[in-house]
Amino acid sequence: MRALLASLLLLLLAAPDARAERVVAGLSQEAISITTNFDGSEILIFGAVRREAPPPGQEPLQVIVTVQGPPRPVTVRRKDRRFGIWVNTEAAEVDAAPTFYAVSTSAALEDVLSDTADLRLRVSIPRAIRAVDTAVTDQRAFTDALIRIRSDGALYQLNEGAVTFRQQTLFDTSIRLPANLVEGDYRARILLTRGGEVVDVFEQTLPVRKVGLERIIYTLAHERPLIYGILSLVIAIVAGWGASAIFRYIRT
Amino acid sequence: MQIYLPIAEVSVNAFLLLGLGGLVGVLSGMFGVGGGFLMTPLLFFIGIPPAVAVATEANQIVASSFSGVLAHLRRKTVDLKMGTVLMLGGLVGAAAGVQVFALLTELGQVDLLVRLCYVVFLGIIGMLMFFESLRAIRRARSPDAALPPKRRGRGWLQKLPFKMRFRTSGLYISVIPPLAVGVFVGLLAAIMGVGGGFIMVPAMIYLLGMPTKVVVGTSLFQIIFVTGFATLMHAVTNYTVDMVLAVLLLIGGVIGAQIGTRIGVKMKAEQLRILLALMVLAVCGRLALDLLLEPAELYSIGTARAGH
Numbered sequence: 001m002r003a004l005l006a007s008l009l010l011l012l013l014a015a016p017d018a019r020a021e022r023v024v025a026g027l028s029q030e031a032i033s034i035t036t037n038f039d040g041s042e043i044l045i046f047g048a049v050r051r052e053a054p055p056p057g058q059e060p061l062q063v064i065v066t067v068q069g070p071p072r073p074v075t076v077r078r079k080d081r082r083f084g085i086w087v088n089t090e091a092a093e094v095d096a097a098p099t100f101y102a103v104s105t106s107a108a109l110e111d112v113l114s115d116t117a118d119l120r121l122r123v124s125i126p127r128a129i130r131a132v133d134t135a136v137t138d139q140r141a142f143t144d145a146l147i148r149i150r151s152d153g154a155l156y157q158l159n160e161g162a163v164t165f166r167q168q169t170l171f172d173t174s175i176r177l178p179a180n181l182v183e184g185d186y187r188a189r190i191l192l193t194r195g196g197e198v199v200d201v202f203e204q205t206l207p208v209r210k211v212g213l214e215r216i217i218y219t220l221a222h223e224r225p226l227i228y229g230i231l232s233l234v235i236a237i238v239a240g241w242g243a244s245a246i247f248r249y250i251r252t
Numbered sequence: 253m254q255i256y257l258p259i260a261e262v263s264v265n266a267f268l269l270l271g272l273g274g275l276v277g278v279l280s281g282m283f284g285v286g287g288g289f290l291m292t293p294l295l296f297f298i299g300i301p302p303a304v305a306v307a308t309e310a311n312q313i314v315a316s317s318f319s320g321v322l323a324h325l326r327r328k329t330v331d332l333k334m335g336t337v338l339m340l341g342g343l344v345g346a347a348a349g350v351q352v353f354a355l356l357t358e359l360g361q362v363d364l365l366v367r368l369c370y371v372v373f374l375g376i377i378g379m380l381m382f383f384e385s386l387r388a389i390r391r392a393r394s395p396d397a398a399l400p401p402k403r404r405g406r407g408w409l410q411k412l413p414f415k416m417r418f419r420t421s422g423l424y425i426s427v428i429p430p431l432a433v434g435v436f437v438g439l440l441a442a443i444m445g446v447g448g449g450f451i452m453v454p455a456m457i458y459l460l461g462m463p464t465k466v467v468v469g470t471s472l473f474q475i476i477f478v479t480g481f482a483t484l485m486h487a488v489t490n491y492t493v494d495m496v497l498a499v500l501l502l503i504g505g506v507i508g509a510q511i512g513t514r515i516g517v518k519m520k521a522e523q524l525r526i527l528l529a530l531m532v533l534a535v536c537g538r539l540a541l542d543l544l545l546e547p548a549e550l551y552s553i554g555t556a557r558a559g560h
Binding site: 034035036037038039040074075076077078079080081084085086087088091142145146148149150179180182210213214217218221222225226228229230231232233235236237239240241243244247 | 253254255256258259261262263311312314315316317318319320322323360361363364368480483484486487488491493495496498499502503506507509510542543544545546547549550551552553554
């Protein structure tokens with residue numbers, strides 16, 4: 001009973017504070033379509049802070065924007081020299097690593113987000129990857145390698161200071177999605193923080209889908225692999241026969 | 253113009269693919285080889301996942317071999333009976349090869365296996381071809397050393413049972429060696445994403461003793477079936493055949509092959525073979541360096557295979 005009362009009191013005290021500032025945001029695209037000439041995409045994320053009262057405290061408001069692709073399990077392998085050649089020897093499993101992950105902030109990440117908030121909301125790149133310790137002794141090296149390789153391919157991005165925040169009210173940023181996107185529901189998050197603590201969170205899903213020919217081919221290949229294989233062969237044979245016929249026609 | 257490949261799930265320049273197809277097509281037309289052994293490593297270099305490169309290249313080889321075999325059928329330079337025996341062996345080999353490929357993909361060693369196969373076979377074939385053509389050129393220069401030693405040293409092969417008559421080739425030999433050659437080449441075709449002509453042709457000439465004029469046609473005939481079968485198996489087991497990639501490569505390939513044939517006619521056979529040998533050795537060397545030198549990135553990411 002006392003615990004309930006205490007938590008109610010806490011809620012009452014906290015509630016007006018948490019609701020004093022809220023984030024309203026939008027994305028420039030409702031969905032991303034992977035078409036035949038898809039070459040990556042750029043999404044613009046913008047929004048404003050709605051206030052019921054004048055901003056509390058001295059600490060400035062900060063904005064963090066994350067876009068996360070569907071998480072997938074991955075295997076990270078390490079090469080080692082065996083019999084004079086470089087061979088994959090050790091491997092570590094990562095239970096769920098986002099296929100794409102971008103973090104943009106209005107200032108250095110460690111200044112705008114406390115460690116505990118990061119732990120809870122999984123904002124920074126290492127935290128967004130879920131790795132359970134396996135038999136491999138240096139799991140850390142493998143996760144670091146995963147981040148390094150995906151960062152090189154622009155699949156993981158940390159853009160500190162990339163969010164423009166005007167007069168503590170209006171903000172916008174753009175995130176570049178590379179061409180090799182994996183299909184699925186992407187999740188855009190906008191976090192409003194003050195003094196490292198999260199004030200409000202806004203979430204929106206961003207579906208990424210193959211469309212048109214891409215969709216047809218992909219679905220056929222996975223759902224009717226035999227028909228797809230036969231179709232590939234028919235195309236190849238027709239093309240081979242056609243080429244031979246055309247060139248014979250040209251020569252005569 | 254960038255194009256997104258639906259199965260490989262990467263975006264590449266369409267003209268680059270057309271150009272690669274054309275370039276390899278020219279070379280294959282010039283030298284009368286399938287070009288798979290050049291195309292598959294080139295696809296690795298431009299960032300196509302190895303599994304997709306191997307499966308798709310098998311599909312493309314069907315197209316170029318079909319185009320080639322039509323010409324040979326008209327000239328009656330295909331030994332259909334021998335081709336069928338080789339094909340039967342090839343189908344067994346390809347079926348096994350696709351399973352080996354799937355197993356090694358899971359173990360994360362497929363890259364290594366494919367590269368090792370390339371280095372070993374390209375190395376051997378390249379060296380053999382190189383020295384053979386050097387000898388041929390030297391022979392041509394000094395007429396005293398004419399008359400190449402006609403070695404018919406297939407002694408123990410003649411003693412094997414199950415003899416069969418191959419009329420077009422003018423042979424009466426056991427079916428075991430052609431079957432074995434078929435299995436072996438089928439296995440390599442599935443693992444390396446090649447037609448295997450570069451192994452099949454020497455094996456037919458030196459091991460089976462087939463007359464040179466029927467060798468290329470017969471090899472193409474059986475390659476169609478073996479790579480066609482490998483394509484189907486890859487499509488069903490590994491879902492790695494990329495239709496869009498295959499179409500782009502074969503458009504470039506068939507045009508290139510026609511140009512290459514014209515160039516090839518104007519060159520001397522020995523010169524052609526030396527050039528081909530050097531090219532084979534260059535590809536082999538490039539792949540060997542990747543295995544021998546310490547890679548810049550020791551780690552690699554593999555997708556843990558989600559069940560289908």
